[in-house]
Amino acid sequence: MWQTILASLAAPIIGALVGFFSGGGSRMSKRIEHHADIAVKLEKSPDALKAMQTLMVKEIGWLDARATARNARKLNGGGLFWAVFFALITGGAVYLLWTWAASLADERSAFLWVGIVVLVLVGFLMMVVTGVAFSLIFKPAKTPEERKKDAETKTKKRLAAATERDRKKALKRRDKK
Numbered sequence: 530m531w532q533t534i535l536a537s538l539a540a541p542i543i544g545a546l547v548g549f550f551s552g553g554g555s556r557m558s559k560r561i562e563h564h565a566d567i568a569v570k571l572e573k574s575p576d577a578l579k580a581m582q583t584l585m586v587k588e589i590g591w592l593d594a595r596a597t598a599r600n601a602r603k604l605n606g607g608g609l610f611w612a613v614f615f616a617l618i619t620g621g622a623v624y625l626l627w628t629w630a631a632s633l634a635d636e637r638s639a640f641l642w643v644g645i646v647v648l649v650l651v652g653f654l655m656m657v658v659t660g661v662a663f664s665l666i667f668k669p670a671k672t673p674e675e676r677k678k679d680a681e682t683k684t685k686k687r688l689a690a691a692t693e694r695d696r697k698k699a700l701k702r703r704d705k706k
Contacts, residue, residue, distance in 0.1 A: 557592050561585055601670035612662035619655035626651055 564585050571578040630644035638644075671679070 557588060557595070561588050561592065564588070598670040602667040603670075605666055605668045608662065608665040608667070612659065612666050615655070615659040615662045619652070619659045622655055623648070623652045 564581060568578060568581045568585065571581055626644070626648040630641065630648050633641045633644045
């Protein structure tokens with residue numbers, strides 16, 4: 530039993546360690562760094578240097594837009610709940626199917642291969658569902674047009690509410706006279 534728990538914990542721990550010690554950085558940032566190194570070597574060719582600088586400006590713009598959108602997104606509480614829920618269900622299902630397949634192996638049952646196939650298929654399906662759930666834990670950032678439209682809508686609502694309050698106050702004052 531402890532081997533199963535250890536094996537299920539090993540993959541995420543090793544993945545986190547590899548990500549932490551790999552130096553980080555996205556592909557785009559590494560690509561920009563590579564292009565900057567090339568640009569240094571192109572100092573003798575002004576046309577090529579200008580083309581490389583133009584390319585780097587575009588790539589830096591893409592990187593900036595992606596970072597801005599990433600920083601503007603909000604956590605989706607419901608999505609996070611379902612992601613954790615499916616992760617727990619996946620872990621439990623794989624553990625139970627692994628235990629079942631191991632018991633079939635102990636009994637030298639003819640259904641051992643059926644158990645292994647069921648374990649692999651259910652485990653793969655549940656991991657896909659869990660992966661999709663984890664991809665939905667953030668609400669996408671709003672575009673500038675959407676933010677502007679939301680601000681205009683809020684302004685209109687506030688103005689309408691203020692106008693309604695003013696109208697009611699005027700009616701109360703008139704009624705008092």
